[in-house]
Amino acid sequence: LTLWVIPRVDATVTSQAGGWMCVCDCSGSVEDRDHSVVPSKAAILNKMKWSIYEWKAAKKYEEEGKRIVAERSRYHDENAALLDFVRQSFPYYSESSSNGGKIFLENAGGAQVPESVIRAMNASLSNRHRAHEGSRAKLAARRTLLSILGANADSHYMFLAANATSLLDLLSQSYVRFGSLGKDDQVVIATENHSANIAPWVAAAATVGAQVVWWTWRKGEPMYDISDLVTERTRIVAISHASNVIGELRDVRSICEAVEDKSNGRANVVVDGVAAAPHVFPSLSECGAHWYAVSCHKLFGPHLGGLCGLKTAARNLVGIHDEAINTDGLCNEDGKIYKAFELGTHSFEACAGVGYGLGEYFASLSKFNSCDTVRARSSAPSMSSRKEQTSHESTGETNLCVEPTALLAPEQVRSAYLRIGLLEQGICARIIEMLRKSPRVVVIETGGCITNRIPIVSFFHRHIDSDTIARVCLENNIVCRSDTFLAGTELMSQLAALGLNGNTHIVRLSFAHYNTKHETERVLSVLKAIEGW
Numbered sequence: 001l002t003l004w005v006i007p008r009v010d011a012t013v014t015s016q017a018g019g020w021m022c023v024c025d026c027s028g029s030v031e032d033r034d035h036s037v038v039p040s041k042a043a044i045l046n047k048m049k050w051s052i053y054e055w056k057a058a059k060k061y062e063e064e065g066k067r068i069v070a071e072r073s074r075y076h077d078e079n080a081a082l083l084d085f086v087r088q089s090f091p092y093y094s095e096s097s098s099n100g101g102k103i104f105l106e107n108a109g110g111a112q113v114p115e116s117v118i119r120a121m122n123a124s125l126s127n128r129h130r131a132h133e134g135s136r137a138k139l140a141a142r143r144t145l146l147s148i149l150g151a152n153a154d155s156h157y158m159f160l161a162a163n164a165t166s167l168l169d170l171l172s173q174s175y176v177r178f179g180s181l182g183k184d185d186q187v188v189i190a191t192e193n194h195s196a197n198i199a200p201w202v203a204a205a206a207t208v209g210a211q212v213v214w215w216t217w218r219k220g221e222p223m224y225d226i227s228d229l230v231t232e233r234t235r236i237v238a239i240s241h242a243s244n245v246i247g248e249l250r251d252v253r254s255i256c257e258a259v260e261d262k263s264n265g266r267a268n269v270v271v272d273g274v275a276a277a278p279h280v281f282p283s284l285s286e287c288g289a290h291w292y293a294v295s296c297h298k299l300f301g302p303h304l305g306g307l308c309g310l311k312t313a314a315r316n317l318v319g320i321h322d323e324a325i326n327t328d329g330l331c332n333e334d335g336k337i338y339k340a341f342e343l344g345t346h347s348f349e350a351c352a353g354v355g356y357g358l359g360e361y362f363a364s365l366s367k368f369n370s371c372d373t374v375r376a377r378s379s380a381p382s383m384s385s386r387k388e389q390t391s392h393e394s395t396g397e398t399n400l401c402v403e404p405t406a407l408l409a410p411e412q413v414r415s416a417y418l419r420i421g422l423l424e425q426g427i428c429a430r431i432i433e434m435l436r437k438s439p440r441v442v443v444i445e446t447g448g449c450i451t452n453r454i455p456i457v458s459f460f461h462r463h464i465d466s467d468t469i470a471r472v473c474l475e476n477n478i479v480c481r482s483d484t485f486l487a488g489t490e491l492m493s494q495l496a497a498l499g500l501n502g503n504t505h506i507v508r509l510s511f512a513h514y515n516t517k518h519e520t521e522r523v524l525s526v527l528k529a530i531e532g533w
Contacts, residue, residue, distance in 0.1 A: 079422060079423065082368055082419060082422070082423060083423055083514070083516065085368055086365070086423065086513060086514050087514050089114045089115060089116070089361065089364070090112045090113070090114050090115070090514055091112075091113075091115055091118065092104065092112040092113075093112075093514065100477065101477060102477045102478070102479050103477060103478045103479065103515075103519045103522060103523065104479045104515070105478060105479055105480045105509045105510055105511060105515065105519075105523070106479050106480055106481050106508075106510060107278070107298070107510045107511060107512040107515075108244050108275055108298065108456055108485075108508065108510035109298070109481060109485075109510070110297045110298060111278060111297070111298055111299065111300045111512055112300065112512070112514065113300055113301065113302070113353075114300055114357070114358075114361040116356075116357040116358075116360040116361045116364070117300070117301055117302065117353045117354075117357030117358055117361065118353075118357070119357060120352045120353050120355075120356040120357030120360070121302060121349045121350070121352055121353040121357065123352065123356075124137055124348055124349040124351075124352035124353075125349050128348075130348065133348070133352075134346075134348035134351075137348045137349075137351040137352040137355055137356070138160065138346055138348065138351045138355075139355070140351065140352070140354075140355025140356055140359070141158075141160060141304065141306075141350075141351035141352075141354040141355035142158040142160065142355075143158075143355065143408070144354055144355045144356075144358060144359040144362075144408050145158050145294070145296075145306045145308070145354065146158050146308065147359070147362075147408040147409070147410060147412075147413050148277070148282075148299070148358070148362065148408070148413055149273070149277065149282045149284050149292060149294065149306075149308050150281055150282050150283035150284050150285055150286070150410070150413065151284040151285055151292075151308050152285050155285065155310065155311055156284065156285075156308050156309065156310060156311060157308070157309050157310075157311055157314050157334075157337065157338070157341075158306055158307070158308050159306070159307040159308075159309065159338065159341040159342055160304060160305065160306055160342060160346055160351065161304075161305045161307070161341075161342060161343070161346075162303065162304070162305055162347075163295050163297075163303065163304075163305040164196060164272070164274050164293040164294060164295040164305040164306070164307070165196040165295075165305070166305060167293055167305050167306075167307040167341070168196050168197055168200055168270070168272070168293055168307070169196070169200045170341060170343075171200070171270065171291060171307065171341070172200035172201050172203065172204040173200070173204065174317055174318075174340060174341070175204055175235070175236065175317065176204050176207050176208055178317055178318060178319060180235065180316075180317055181204055181205070181208050181210055181235050181236065182208055182209075182210065182235075183208050183209035183210060184210075184233060185208075185210045185211070185233055185234070185235040185236075186210060186211045186212075186213050186231065186233045186234045186235065187201050187202075187204070187205045187210055187211070187212050187213070187234075187235065187236040187237075187238070188213045188214075188215055188226065188229050188230060188234055188236065188237045188238070188267075189201055189202070189212060189213070189214060189215065189238045190214075190215040190217070190238065190239045190240060191214050191215065191216050191217050191488055191490040191491050191494070192217040192240060192243040192245070192246050192487075192488075192491055193238060193239065193240050193243070193272060193488060194240065194243075194244050194272055194274065194275075194485075194486050194487070194488075195486040195487070195488055196272065196274075196293075196486065197238045197239075197240065197270065197272040197293075198238070198488045198490075199488075201236060201238050201270075204236075210235070211233075213229050213234075214490060215229060215239070216490070216494075217243075217246065217446065217491060217494060225258065226239075226255055226258060226259070227258035227259070227261070227262045230258065230259050230262035230263050230267060231262065231263065232262075232263055232264050232266060234259070234262070234263045234266070234267040235266065235267055235268065236267065236268055236270060237255070237259050237267055237268070237269045237270065238270045238272075239252075239255060239269065239270070239271055239272070240271070240272045240273075240275065240276075241271050241272065241273040241275070241276035241277070241280075241282065241292075242275045242276040242279075242280075242453070242454045242456075243275065244274065244275040244456065244485055244486075244487075245444055245456070245458045245485055245487050245491070245506070245508065246444055246445060246446065246456075246458065247275070247445070247453045247454050247455070247456030247457065247458065248445060248446055248452060248453045249276065249280065249452050249453055249454065252269075252271055252282075252287045252288075252289055253286065253287040253288060255269065256269050256287060256288035256289055257288065260288065268290040268291065268313055269288070269289050269290050269291070270289075270290065270291040270293075271289045271291065271292045271293070272293055273292050273293060273294050274293065274294055274295045274298055275298070275454060275456065276454055277294045277298075277299050278298055278299050278300065278420075278454075278512060279420065279421075279424060279454040279455065279512075279513075280417065280421070280454065281413065281414060281417040284308055289310075290309065290310050290313040291307060291308070291309045291310075291313065292307070292308045292309075293305070293306070293307050293308075294306045294308075296350070296353075296354050296358070299358070300358060300361065300512075301350075301353055301354045301357070301358045302347075302349070302350040302353040302354065303347075303350060304346075304347065304350040304351065304353075304354055307341065309341075314337055314341075315337065318336065318337050318340050320336065320337065359408040362408055362412060362413060362416040363408055363412050363416075365415075365416040365419055365420070366411075366412035366413070366414075366415035366416040366419070367412070367415075368419065419513075420513040423513040423514075424454075424455050424511065424512070424513050426517075427455050427511050427515060427516075427517060427520060428455045428456075428457050428509065428511050428520065430517075430520055430521070430524065431457050431509065431520055431523060431524060432445075432457055434524055434527075434528075435457065435459050438533070440461055440462045440463055440464075440533070441459050441460070441461050441462070442459060442460055442461075442462065442498050442499060442500075443457070443458070443459045444458040444459060444460075444495065444506060455510065455511035455512070455515075456508065456509070456510045456511070457508070457509045457510075458485075458506050458507065458508045458509075459506065459507055460495075460499075460500055460505075460506045460507060461507075461533070462499055463532055464530060464532055464533065465505075466482035466505040466506055466507045467482045467505055468530075469482065469507050469527070469530065470482035470507055472526065472530055473523070473526060473527075476522075476526045478522070478523055478526060480507065480508065480509050480510075481507075481508055482505040482506065482507050482508075483505050483506070483508070484504065484505060484506070485506070485508060492504075509523065
């Protein structure tokens, strides 16, 4: 009996080609036998075949390694080109900017604005015609916001106002005014909400004598199933798509399905999407939310609020069930519904900034091709020369005569959000990791998956005042803020239990898709250098 060890059938490269070895020969004494026994012709042929196989496998392994390295390099280059394109779109990052090279991490309080938005607003201010240009700009703003939120003009209304706070306040008053909220009803409110989606509902409940039920946030624990709180008495469920303090995303679709089931379809879900919409695609046509509010100044636009509502929810609220259509293809009662939610004259320049400028930016982001970057750099006019050009010159300026319906297609929105997600991926993970490891720092989070969040990090230090941290950051050219950020009293009480004590403010670092990982490292170095950290 002769035992041979043959090569392993994989891509492993052995020190000796073939890897053959005679390890046992029972035909004679081991001491007397030569262990380099020559195999038979068939064995030699097999050895040659295996050697060729090993060589091919090793070659394939080497080529695969090179391909992976090249793929990673290409991915890095494409992301770098995309980031370069994005930052060139924002005057804040131009060489002529007066920001002094500051790292801007206060995006949750108001994001920077792309040049296309500024051009559109300037063009609107340069040509005031309320009945024509103003009306068209307002229509464009509605259509663009519906597209960005993933809603449909056939199934949703888009109401406009100065900000999301005023719209949510008017919505809560409407439930009282039209008798859709009574003394036997319940209002479920998430404690992590911004006060704009808390105070109005508490006031509405107090007005009619309805019961308020709190959906409570707890550090280190996932938000428990809201269906435990919803009953057939529930009329309103007020939640955040993502808290402007905690930053963790909620599964709006699952929440809406649970509310629909437990309330037998009698409850409406009101979602504050202000913090989430700049980062993730809301997809309202699929999630089932009855109402969804945004503030455009945090969505890379001017100060303008939007409230997207299901037409069925709005008509039921106002008490309109007649859907008769006139010769223009519009519901005869739409005017009455808009008057119920929109008061006074809109800012037409803000509408133009959103309808044309923001739509243009999302479209350009969706169409970005890294191969065009060099060509764009060489042909694009300088920021200063662009300022001198008028809106009617052939320079890519916003054309206010473009039909609003053609400004932004749904597939462009999805593509734009995909690119936003690529740039924001992992951008604040290092900061969260460092803060979690510091025994003196409390990160405000539920402890959920780090990938299931928008790039907002809020924390406080047990020994260093939050205002001091924000001041030191600003002294080092890092723009962030310490505040309560209009968090509800319930959430602030919970934070006090975690050690906030006299330090009534928290520090918030809020990123956007134009921030860089280099800026993240700079923030880390500044925080670590603070005395007593």
